[in-house]
Amino acid sequence: MIIEQILTNCLSQMSYFIESNGEAIIIDPLREIEPYISRAKKYNAKIKYIFETHFHADFISGHLPLSKHTGAQIVFGPMAIPKFDCIVLNDSEELIVGNLKIVALHTPGHTMESTCYLLKDENGKNHSLFTGDTLFLGDVGRPDLAQKSKQKLSEKYLAKLLYKSLRDKIFPLEDNVVIYPSHGFGSACGKKISKKTMAFLGDEKKTNYALNPDISENEFVNELVTGLEKPPKYFPSNVKMNMEGCQKTSKVIADGLKSLSVDEFENLSKRKGVTILDVRDKNEFASGHIPNSLFIGIDGMFAPWVGTVIEEISTPLLLVIPKGREKETIKRLARVGFDNTLGYLNDGFESWKNAGKKTNYINTISPNIFKEESKKKLLKVYDVRKPFEFNSSHLENSINVPLNNLNQNIKDSEKENELFLHCQTGYRSMIASSLLKIKGYKNVNDIDGGFVALKSFGIKTLSSKI
The missing domain is CATH 3.40.250.10 (Rhodanese-like domain)
Structure with a gap:
């Protein structure tokens, strides 16, 4: 048995190649299919099935082109209604791959069709669980995406379904079952995802709030829906493409x-x-x-x-x-x-x-100069990091305007004012600075090196009570 996790850092996304006795399956493939074709060739294996844990919102899946290239059948769990031919498994239904069994565990909550796939080894023992966006390491999938597609479902309703799915389908499994999620740290599909990419279920039971045996349904729902940022607007379009093809x-x-x-x-x-x-x-x-x-x-x-x-x-x-x-x-x-x-x-x-064409630039300011300027007058500072980053530690008198909400939360009246922007290290604040320049903000200053650099110069910081 071979299990390879294929991590795409840009998307914080993991897909999987699993081989046994000359047959292989792929779980949650990306749109470009070369990594899966090359692995099948490397191990002299035929790709038999392509499993999807749900209709993804944050990336375009490669199930259709991979199926067309290899002849492998596409597999979804219960309640999936794609616009192409595929196998839709019932809850607890099994498929055979080489000497392995793959069991569908329907786990609605992140979306209604969300399904985890339990891998049983050559001896019939539970070996690993491919959880998609149902269970992450340190977190679970957000419950507000299905309602953003065609289904009109409240996030609290989905959160309650997820609570039941975790307790009925995942928690009873053995502690030595390996958890393989579809996303890691940085993904917009969860709030508190760990930087780890795999873990034993027993460890998650000890550290993941969602698997705390003492947490009540109401406590779980409140924890899950509180502080959810709005999902990116491209998510429904990606769901549509994954359901219909591209x-x-x-x-x-x-x-x-x-x-x-x-x-x-x-x-x-x-x-x-x-x-x-x-x-x-x-x-x-x-x-x-x-x-x-x-x-x-x-x-x-x-x-x-x-x-x-x-x-x-x-x-x-x-x-x-x-x-x-x-x-x-x-x-x-x-x-x-x-x-x-x-x-x-x-x-x-x-x-x-x-060619002599007109050009523009973004004014950058060093943390040291910013520190000296802030002693002379009160500066208008926008912190474009996520709320949890801001709450952990931020500059005194700074205003938190997360990059994903920048368009809605900076007023036109600020266009003539001198603004100072920063994020953690400078990547997001440069995106924000370019956005504001496009919108006509004339005096935008990007703080070089971001919050990390600012702290190194001893600039006063505060934390917020959450």
């Missing part, structure tokens, strides 16, 4: 790999609804960029922030990309359904600058 990644990449001259790029940028997306390093962007371009760096949580900030997956995109990373950028956009890339600027920003 283009191959290879076609999306081929269509988007168009090298554009400065004049072609400029002409396309004048079209209605086009977004110029600059994916270079944040320092390069700050020192010079095309006016009205949005920064989201490729070397970060790129795809989720694209979906969160741009929101509409059909948005036409023009890309400013570091040389040699064109294909990678378009592929990573496709992971969250942003398939409408018009092309990229040939030779990048330098070609734009060398």
Whole structure:
């Protein structure tokens, strides 16, 4: 028996390759299918089934292209209603893979069709549980996503279902069962997900509040729904694509790999609804960029922030990309359904600058200079980190405006004011700074190095009572 966890850091997503006696299954594959094909070839195995734990909201799954390429059957749990042929298992129904058994455990709560898959080894013993978004390490899946798709279900109703699913289906399993979730730290599908990527169920029973045997249903529901941030607006579009199907990644990449001259790029940028997306390093962007371009760096949580900030997956995109990373950028956009890339600027920003075109910049300020300025006058500081980060520790007199809520929470009246932005290390605040510049905020200052750097200079911090 072989179990390989395939981690995609950009999405904090884990898919799985499992092989036994020449047969293999894939659980929750990404849209690009090459990693699964190559593993099957490596182990001389035939992919028999493709298991989906639910209809994913935060990425585009590869079940359809992988099935078409390999002939493997797609498998969902109870209550799944896809618009393509697949096996929909009943609760407790088994499938055989080599010398292994895979048992469907219907665990509604995150979504109604959410299903965990229990792997029984060659001796029939419970070995591992692939929990999808039902159970994470340190947390559980948020209960407010199904209502954002076609089903109109309250988050409290789903939270109660999840409470029952955990107690009836997961808690009774042996402590030495290995938990393999579909997401890790950084995913928007949970609030308190651990940085670990696998653990024994017994350890989770000791440390995960959701598996506390003494927690009541009301306590569980309150803990789960309190402090939930609004899910990114692209989530329902991804659910729809996963239910109905989409283009191959290879076609999306081929269509988007168009090298554009400065004049072609400029002409396309004048079209209605086009977004110029600059994916270079944040320092390069700050020192010079095309006016009205949005920064989201490729070397970060790129795809989720694209979906969160741009929101509409059909948005036409023009890309400013570091040389040699064109294909990678378009592929990573496709992971969250942003398939409408018009092309990229040939030779990048330098070609734009060398052509004598107008440029813009983001003013950055060192923590030391910020410290001296803050002694002279009260500065307007926006902390764009998540609420739990802000509550843990923040600058005195700073205002928490999380990046995902920036558009709704900074007033137009601030456009003429001097603003200072920071996050933890600088990635998110540069996204925020670029957004504000696009919206006409004239005096935006990004604090270099973020909160980590500010603390190192001894600037006074506070914590909030939660």
